[in-house]
Amino acid sequence: MLHIVNKSPFEKNSLESSISVAADGSAVLMIEDGVYGVLKGSRVEEMVKGAMGSLKIYALGPDVEARGIADKVMDGITLVDYNGFVALTTEHDKVQSWL
Amino acid sequence: MKYTIQINEGPYTHQASDSAYLFTKAALESGHEIFRVFFYHDGVNNATRLTTPPQDDRNIVTRWSALAEKHDLDMVVCVAAAQRRGIADADESRRNGKDADNLAPGFRISGLGQLIEGGIQSDRLIVFGD
Amino acid sequence: MSTKRFLYVNRKAPYGTVYALESLEVVLIGAAFEQDVRLLFMDDGVFQIAKNQKTDGIETKNFSPTYSALGDYDITKIYVDKQSLEERGLTVDDLIPLTYEDEDDDWAEKDSIILIDRNDVKTLMEESEVLLSF
Numbered sequence: 001m002l003h004i005v006n007k008s009p010f011e012k013n014s015l016e017s018s019i020s021v022a023a024d025g026s027a028v029l030m031i032e033d034g035v036y037g038v039l040k041g042s043r044v045e046e047m048v049k050g051a052m053g054s055l056k057i058y059a060l061g062p063d064v065e066a067r068g069i070a071d072k073v074m075d076g077i078t079l080v081d082y083n084g085f086v087a088l089t090t091e092h093d094k095v096q097s098w099l
Numbered sequence: 100m101k102y103t104i105q106i107n108e109g110p111y112t113h114q115a116s117d118s119a120y121l122f123t124k125a126a127l128e129s130g131h132e133i134f135r136v137f138f139y140h141d142g143v144n145n146a147t148r149l150t151t152p153p154q155d156d157r158n159i160v161t162r163w164s165a166l167a168e169k170h171d172l173d174m175v176v177c178v179a180a181a182q183r184r185g186i187a188d189a190d191e192s193r194r195n196g197k198d199a200d201n202l203a204p205g206f207r208i209s210g211l212g213q214l215i216e217g218g219i220q221s222d223r224l225i226v227f228g229d
Numbered sequence: 230m231s232t233k234r235f236l237y238v239n240r241k242a243p244y245g246t247v248y249a250l251e252s253l254e255v256v257l258i259g260a261a262f263e264q265d266v267r268l269l270f271m272d273d274g275v276f277q278i279a280k281n282q283k284t285d286g287i288e289t290k291n292f293s294p295t296y297s298a299l300g301d302y303d304i305t306k307i308y309v310d311k312q313s314l315e316e317r318g319l320t321v322d323d324l325i326p327l328t329y330e331d332e333d334d335d336w337a338e339k340d341s342i343i344l345i346d347r348n349d350v351k352t353l354m355e356e357s358e359v360l361l362s363f
């Protein structure tokens with residue numbers, strides 16, 4: 001399953017909730033304000049790194065760049081563009097949007 | 100792959116309509132099919148032709164209309180949500196005794212069943228919202 | 230028409246925003262399509278089915294009685310995330326007792342609410358085919 005998170009983890013618990021229910025092998029894609037979940041040195045880094053053991057974590061590159069945080073992305077996150085976003089929706093059999 | 104796209108928010112206030120537009124465009128360019136784009140909640144506000152956004156930024160409404168025309172998209176605005184928020188075509192307007200209508204080109208007003216049908220007929224339903 | 234497993238994911242509180250009301254409207258219209266429908270209430274979504282909603286003071290329609298009609302629309306599987314209740318100091322007794330009449334059991338009245346933990350939420354999502362979020 002592909003889990004899409006569009007809320008900053010500092011604003012809402014959507015990233016945390018999605019990670020708590022994502023089955024092994026699922027993917028989490030951060031988009032829009034959700035990309036603040038990529039931040040190195042933030043209080044969510046541990047949670048996100050911990051999730052990398054069983055989930056693939058992605059962030060939408062254009063949203064990262066828009067917010068000026070491209071040089072602050074923690075290791076282990078794969079950046080994708082909109083074509084990559086589309087590809088993720090084909091690779092996973094369903095999509096849950098955590099709004 | 101066949102997609103239905105659900106958009107829950109209006110233009111500019113949330114990024115949902117932007118993300119949905121750019122996703123839809125990329126999907127079409129990758130050769131996928133868009134079964135339907137369904138506008139719900141404040142998403143119906145993407146369908147008013149009365150917006151005059153600043154010229155130095157994207158025009159969210161007209162670019163949806165243009166994408167629909169280029170790819171013959173089925174862009175549906177939920178009738179119940181539209182009635183609540185004042186989005187109407189000429190028929191709806193007449194039926195409800197209003198003195199104006201505002202539906203932008205490329206959009207049509209229909210029921211929630213169109214969203215459910217989209218979920219049934221498509222391979223993927225993607226929701227963009229707040 | 231083929232049958233798919235639909236999951237309506239409700240994570241927002243009622244009244245502060247319109248999502249609770251308008252997602253319920255989708256559920257009711259969707260019932261006519263005879264799909265395999267489940268509802269999930271999680272995070273602040275659990276507040277949508279809290280008892281004792283009295284909305285006169287905010288001059289807004291109290292739509293919570295509509296949840297009690299879901300059984301008549303063949304919506305009989307209503308999942309509530311236990312952790313979300315606990316985080317909010319709630320128990321199942323704080324929720325509207327949603328029921329349905331089981332036609333395969335002499336119309337016996339049964340509970341529609343199924344309390345689940347996060348692992349079950351994971352399974353519920355994995356088993357669904359169309360996930361709607363509002």
